[in-house]
Amino acid sequence: MTDSENAGKPRQVFIVSDGTAITAETLAHSILTQFPDLHYHQTRIPFVDNVEKAEETARRINTVEKELNTRPIIFTTFVDPDIMRRFNELVSGHIIDLFRKFVGPLETELGQKSAHSIGQTHRIRDDEKYQRRIAAIDYTLQHDDGQTNRGLDEADVILVGVSRSGKTPTSLFLAMQFAIKVANYPLIPEDFDRGTLPEALRPIRHKLFGLSITPERLSEIRNERRPGSRYASIENCRSEIHDAEQLMQREGIRWLNSTTKSIEEISATIMADLGLDRQRKT
Numbered sequence: 001m002t003d004s005e006n007a008g009k010p011r012q013v014f015i016v017s018d019g020t021a022i023t024a025e026t027l028a029h030s031i032l033t034q035f036p037d038l039h040y041h042q043t044r045i046p047f048v049d050n051v052e053k054a055e056e057t058a059r060r061i062n063t064v065e066k067e068l069n070t071r072p073i074i075f076t077t078f079v080d081p082d083i084m085r086r087f088n089e090l091v092s093g094h095i096i097d098l099f100r101k102f103v104g105p106l107e108t109e110l111g112q113k114s115a116h117s118i119g120q121t122h123r124i125r126d127d128e129k130y131q132r133r134i135a136a137i138d139y140t141l142q143h144d145d146g147q148t149n150r151g152l153d154e155a156d157v158i159l160v161g162v163s164r165s166g167k168t169p170t171s172l173f174l175a176m177q178f179a180i181k182v183a184n185y186p187l188i189p190e191d192f193d194r195g196t197l198p199e200a201l202r203p204i205r206h207k208l209f210g211l212s213i214t215p216e217r218l219s220e221i222r223n224e225r226r227p228g229s230r231y232a233s234i235e236n237c238r239s240e241i242h243d244a245e246q247l248m249q250r251e252g253i254r255w256l257n258s259t260t261k262s263i264e265e266i267s268a269t270i271m272a273d274l275g276l277d278r279q280r281k282t
Contacts, residue, residue: 011040012064012072016057016087018079021046024098028075031096033262040073054083058090065092133179140175143183144168149200152183157274158204159184160197160248161211162240163231164221166258166266170211173263180276192243197251209270210248210255215241217259 013032015025021044032038048057065072072093078084079099088095142148143155145168152158157174159167159182167184174180191198201208213221215237222232230236248255254273258266271277 009039009070011038011070012061012068013040013042014061014072014074014093015042015044015076016048016074017046017077018049018083019046019077021077024075024077027098028096031075048078048083048087049080051083051086054078054087055090058087062090062092129179133176136175136179136181137172139181140171140183144171146185152200153204154181155183155204155207156180156276157182157209157270158201158207159211159270160187160201160208160253161255162187162213162218162237162244164218164225165211165213166263167211169263170258170266170270174267174270177267178271178276180271187240187244187247189240189243192240192247195247195250197247205251205253207274208251208253209274210244210253211266212241212245212248212255212257214257214259 013028015021015028017024025042025044028042032040032042045057045060048054061072061074074091074093074095076084076087076095076097077099078087078097084097139151139154143152157180159171161167163186167186171182171184174182185198185201196202197205197208215234218237218241219232219234222229222237226232245255256266256269261269268277
């Protein structure tokens with residue numbers, strides 16, 4: 001089937017690697033977001049680390065292509081040339097070899113060969129940095145959704161906003177990717193009636209960053225959790241968001257609307273605004 005015949009159909013996207021495929025998935029996502037009209041279903045296939053697994057994976061992808069009658073897009077990061085060669089011989093689809101796309105030119109520029117070793121991306125190079133990341137994840141999980149006020153002064157940042165505005169996934173991303181200790185705290189109707197921040201947050205307001213969201217999107221998200229409830233109604237969502245934004249403005253809290261932004265964009269903004277971008281990614 002030609003690319004023109006594929007136009008308009010959902011495309012199958014496969015991320016195949018002899019490692020975890022997490023790095024490849026992140027890069028593939030960044031590339032695919034440049035095509036906002038593209039509809040696709042993404043599948044990550046990790047640890048394809050021998051020729052037999054490569055053959056099995058190729059057959060699996062070919063079966064999907066035959067069943068759906070659409071040409072798949074395949075991102076690969078094979079380090080072993082024999083595995084890569086056998087996979088490419090068998091599989092049908094548009095292959096984007098991320099490893100050789102970047103490593104080859106860099107080898108030429110540096111005048112040296114790469115290690116060609118599986119798992120280099122996720123190797124623990126610095127035990128201290130690794131332990132900081134684990135500590136940040138542990139802290140963030142303990143301080144999710146206002147579970148405890150203990151140790152809030154240890155947070156690098158405290159996210160505030162109405163329930164389901166994106167605080168938890170952003171918190172975990174910052175902890176896992178950047179070893180940043182994040183607490184998140186919901187703003188609730190009692191706070192709006194009182195017209196001030198929760199008492200526990202007042203002494204550390206300099207660490208606060210707010211997330212907001214459109215009422216329509218918030219209602220959709222809440223209806224997935226509690227369909228038909230007052231909590232999820234568009235009227236209640238409008239009221240909560242209005243009151244939360246008013247409160248953040250009065251208290252001088254920096255905030256952004258998370259509706260159309262990725263977690264990566266939200267996190268980058270938070271880090272830049274609070275000066276956390278100086279912390280190196282672990």
